[in-house]
Amino acid sequence: xxxxxxxxxxxxxxxxxxxxxxxxxxxxxxxxxxxxxxxxxxxxxxxxxxxxxxxxxxxxxxxxxxxxxxxxxxxxxxxxxxxxxxxxxxxxxxxxxxxxxxxxxxxxxxxxxxxxxxxxxxxxxxxxxxxxxxxxxxxxxxxxxxxxxxxxxxxxxxxxxxxxxxxxxxxxxxxxxxxxxxxxxxxxxxxxxxxxxxxxxxxxxxxxxxxxxxxxxxxxxxxxxxxxxxxxxxxxxxxxxxxxxxxxxxxxx
Amino acid sequence: xxxxxxxxxxxxxxxxxxxxxxxxxxxxxxxxxxxxxxxxxxxxxxxxxxxxxxxxxxxxxxxxxxxxxxxxxxxxxxxxxxxxxxxxxxxxxxxxxxxxxxxxxxxxxxxxxxxxxxxxxxxxxxxxxxxxxxxxxxxxxxxxxxxxxxxxxxxxxxxxxxxxxxxxxxxxxxxxxxxxxxxxxxxxxxxxxxxxxxxxxxxxxxxxxxxxxxxxxxxxxxxxxxxxxxxxxxxxxxxxxxxxxxxxxxxxxxxxxxxxxxxxxxxxxxxxxxxxxxxxxxxxxxxxxxxxxxxxxxxxxxxxxxxxxxxxxxxx
Numbered sequence: 252x253x254x255x256x257x258x259x260x261x262x263x264x265x266x267x268x269x270x271x272x273x274x275x276x277x278x279x280x281x282x283x284x285x286x287x288x289x290x291x292x293x294x295x296x297x298x299x300x301x302x303x304x305x306x307x308x309x310x311x312x313x314x315x316x317x318x319x320x321x322x323x324x325x326x327x328x329x330x331x332x333x334x335x336x337x338x339x340x341x342x343x344x345x346x347x348x349x350x351x352x353x354x355x356x357x358x359x360x361x362x363x364x365x366x367x368x369x370x371x372x373x374x375x376x377x378x379x380x381x382x383x384x385x386x387x388x389x390x391x392x393x394x395x396x397x398x399x400x401x402x403x404x405x406x407x408x409x410x411x412x413x414x415x416x417x418x419x420x421x422x423x424x425x426x427x428x429x430x431x432x433x434x435x436x437x438x439x440x441x442x443x444x445x446x447x448x449x450x451x452x453x454x455x456x457x458x459x460x461x462x463x464x465x466x467x468x469x470x471x472x473x474x475x476x477x478x479x480x481x482x483x484x485x486x487x488x489x490x491x492x493x494x495x496x497x498x499x500x501x502x503x504x
Numbered sequence: 505x506x507x508x509x510x511x512x513x514x515x516x517x518x519x520x521x522x523x524x525x526x527x528x529x530x531x532x533x534x535x536x537x538x539x540x541x542x543x544x545x546x547x548x549x550x551x552x553x554x555x556x557x558x559x560x561x562x563x564x565x566x567x568x569x570x571x572x573x574x575x576x577x578x579x580x581x582x583x584x585x586x587x588x589x590x591x592x593x594x595x596x597x598x599x600x601x602x603x604x605x606x607x608x609x610x611x612x613x614x615x616x617x618x619x620x621x622x623x624x625x626x627x628x629x630x631x632x633x634x635x636x637x638x639x640x641x642x643x644x645x646x647x648x649x650x651x652x653x654x655x656x657x658x659x660x661x662x663x664x665x666x667x668x669x670x671x672x673x674x675x676x677x678x679x680x681x682x683x684x685x686x687x688x689x690x691x692x693x694x695x696x697x698x699x700x701x702x703x704x705x706x707x708x709x710x711x712x713x714x715x716x717x718x719x720x721x722x723x724x725x726x727x728x729x730x731x732x733x734x735x736x737x738x739x740x741x742x743x744x745x746x747x748x749x750x751x752x753x754x755x756x757x758x759x760x761x762x763x764x765x766x767x768x769x770x771x772x773x774x775x776x777x778x779x780x781x782x783x784x785x786x787x788x789x790x791x792x793x794x795x796x797x798x799x800x801x802x803x804x805x806x807x808x809x810x811x812x813x814x815x816x817x818x819x820x
Contacts, residue, residue, distance in 0.1 A: 262612075
């Protein structure tokens with residue numbers, strides 16, 4: 252295993268995060284905190300409890316998930332798209348690295364960053380919201396697992412995209428709507444039966460539900476369904492990445 | 505093919521290598537080539553001849569369609585770690601990470617190629633390439649020439665045994681060009697094998713031990729540069745004759761290498777300009793004795809360019 256290469260790529264990516272600290276860390280933390288202020292402190296007091304949880308507290312897991320998903324996808328996709336765009340990918344392709352090493356390094360760096368953002372948002376939430384996490388370890392596990400899965404998804408996206416617009420397309424037009432409709436701001440049980448069933452086709456519902464379960468011991472679906480869904484998504488992404496590197500899709504003519 | 509155990513395998517061993525791109529373009533048509541350890545090999549050819557494709561396959565940037573490539577006895581596909589850690593590539597385009605620092609990006613390359621951290625070595629490479637003063641600059645601040653030096657530093661910092669230079673002097677000023685050739689010679693002295701592509705004949709002439717001429721995806725000539733220079737040493741004396749001549753008189757053709765052209769109006773004599781006796785004086789007096797007169801005379805030197813153009817034209 253080429254440990255030196257993994258370390259070099261990982262450090263390079265983390266250095267990029269440091270260079271763009273405002274945009275990559277401060278912005279997502281700040282913009283999510285605005286939700287806490289508005290929905291939690293300002294409007295939240297006017298809203299009834301949801302599933303026996305104060306509304307301000309209810310939205311915290313979903314909002315962390317929202318940031319985690321968009322940040323993982325955009326960070327990982329940009330990390331691999333940019334070298335393709337400016338040509339420096341030649342160095343990676345000519346290096347003695349296996350595909351799984353490339354994936355470990357890039358996805359590891361992207362996931363590290365989004366977990367960091369997730370934890371920062373959580374810490375910020377404590378300032379505005381009364382929070383009590385029932386299963387902190389499971390919460391952390393879910394955070395990491397989701398960050399890794401969606402960074403992997405972003406990595407695939409960054410290889411598939413052949414322009415900047417496509418790169419933005421999925422996070423903005425797919426991930427964000429699915430997250431908003433995935434029960435960030437409401438419980439699925441509040442919807443009419445038809446919309447409840449339709450919501451169950453949205454994979455993000457399972458992520459948010461599982462994450463919320465780790466906070467409050469309750470979710471829209473069972474924790475095992477959430478876990479199964481997340482692991483299934485991870486497995487699909489791994490298979491696609493393996494195929495990409497075996498065929499050289501969009502990387503090697 | 506298995507190498508005998510007591511024999512050092514060639515640095516690069518290419519066998520019937522072909523590449524057809526997705527669009528159907530045949531960039532390489534069964535190229536075979538051995539490059540020995542420690543030699544400087546120039547791959548010469550016009551744009552689009554297949555030089556970059558050949559290099560890209562050896563380095564792992566392009567998948568081959570057929571044939572095999574070995575680097576120091578290791579297959580580039582099954583033993584890619586072995587081959588790629590031994591190979592360095594300086595690409596044609598100035599592709600660099602804009603916001604990393606010079607030192608950081610060179611250190612990154614060393615790690616990427618599986619070598620342990622060694623800032624002393626990185627410093628040495630930067631000093632060798634006159635980049636040390638710029639070590640803390642961000643890459644986008646560098647001039648084109650400096651970026652070229654940086655790419656060379658990145659390609660060398662993992663101590664490769666084989667270095668590929670793709671069009672190394674494209675857009676490079678005289679000073680850098682001289683520095684670069686000095687560097688190439690120093691590397692060769694250390695036993696590094698160097699393959700460079702160029703469409704400048706002088707470059708191949710100046711640097712290479714051997715020259716391969718590639719055109720339309722085919723390697724049409726591989727020769728020691730000195731043998732090519734031998735051909736270069738040939739000069740031609742061209743005489744415009746007063747009258748049309750049907751055949752060269754045997755008294756002349758026995759003694760001199762002569763040919764007639766332009767319907768018998770031009771007589772050409774080929775001689776070695778570096779020889780002690782060029783035979784020109786003898787030829788001229790023999791011509792007078794044979795009662796042949798001429799209106800004009802000219803000498804021409806055949807250049808590598810002529811040889812190259814001839815070869816390419818013969819192919820058509």
